[in-house]
Amino acid sequence: LPPGEHLKENTIAAQLSVSRSPVREAFRQLEQEGLIVSIPNQGSYVRTFGEHDVREIFTLRAVLEALACEVVLRNGRLGPDDLEHLEKLVDEQRVAISAEDFDLLTKLDMEFHEYLCIRSGFDRLLTMWQGLRAQIQLFFYQRFQTMEEVPATVDTDHSAILGALRERDLARFSQINRSINERVAEECIQVLRMSST
Numbered sequence: 001l002p003p004g005e006h007l008k009e010n011t012i013a014a015q016l017s018v019s020r021s022p023v024r025e026a027f028r029q030l031e032q033e034g035l036i037v038s039i040p041n042q043g044s045y046v047r048t049f050g051e052h053d054v055r056e057i058f059t060l061r062a063v064l065e066a067l068a069c070e071v072v073l074r075n076g077r078l079g080p081d082d083l084e085h086l087e088k089l090v091d092e093q094r095v096a097i098s099a100e101d102f103d104l105l106t107k108l109d110m111e112f113h114e115y116l117c118i119r120s121g122f123d124r125l126l127t128m129w130q131g132l133r134a135q136i137q138l139f140f141y142q143r144f145q146t147m148e149e150v151p152a153t154v155d156t157d158h159s160a161i162l163g164a165l166r167e168r169d170l171a172r173f174s175q176i177n178r179s180i181n182e183r184v185a186e187e188c189i190q191v192l193r194m195s196s197t
Contacts, residue, residue, distance in 0.1 A: 003048035003195075007036060033134035049135075054188045057135055062181035064129045065113055066174050068120040073170050077119050083166060086112060090158045097151045102144040106137055109154055112161075139188040146191045153183075 001007075013023045027044050030036040038044045072078045089112045096105040110133060117129045144151050157180045164173035 001046045003046050005046045007044045007046065009044075030134075034131075035134055035138065049139075049192065051189050051192065053135075054139065054185050054192065057132055057139070058181045058185035058188070061113075061129070061132055061136060062178050064125060064132075065116060065181075066177050068117045068122070068125055068129070069165070069173050069177070070170055071120040071122060071125075072116060073165075073168050073173075075121075077121060078165060082115075082119060083162070086115060086158075086162055086165070089115070090155065090162060093154050093158065097155060100151070102141060102151070105144060105151060105154060106140045109140055109158075110137055112158055139184075139191070142191050142195075143184070143187050146194060147187060150187060 007027065009020045009023045009027070013020045016023070027036060027038065031038050031044070035047055036044050037047050089108055093105060093108045093112070096102075096108060114126075114129065114133070117126045120126070157176075160176050161173065161180075164170075164176055
């Protein structure tokens with residue numbers, strides 16, 4: 001749905017053949033995830049994101065993931081099975097890239113990063129990361145759909161991250177993570193600019 005679109009409970013309930021109650025509950029969840037905005041006495045609207053929003057989201061993401069990695073590496077919370085799991089996700093991402101399955105690629109991309117947050121064992125850190133998840137997914141999906149060369153960068157980015165994790169090199173991970181998030185933010189901003197013209 002385009003940014004700013006007015007969401008009408010009655011219309012959506014009729015389209016989905018459900019009562020208004022689950023639609024109202026979905027609106028509440030989407031508002032919590034930062035995807036819609038509800039204005040008293042006016043209704044709910046698809047959230048419009050600006051360049052500042054994108055930079056803020058990806059800056060926070062980079063900081064949270066760097067902290068998760070620091071905790072994971074310093075506390076020895078990333079063993080051979082964890083590295084194997086991350087490698088499996090990278091392999092599955094390659095298949096999704098080849099198939100141009102952007103829904104699956106977005107899901108796998110998010111799983112890769114979320115796994116590091118989970119392994120940190122810091123529940124509040126994970127909750128904060130998950131609070132950004134839906135917004136990040138939205139930007140990722142739009143980016144994959146719009147920029148032809150971008151899906152392949154998921155493979156190279158995650159392979160580089162995996163290499164730093166294998167070597168237990170926190171400084172290298174932090175540099176790679178910051179660089180990736182800065183580049184991805186700029187790509188998402190390009191997509192925003194393209195959609196507004």
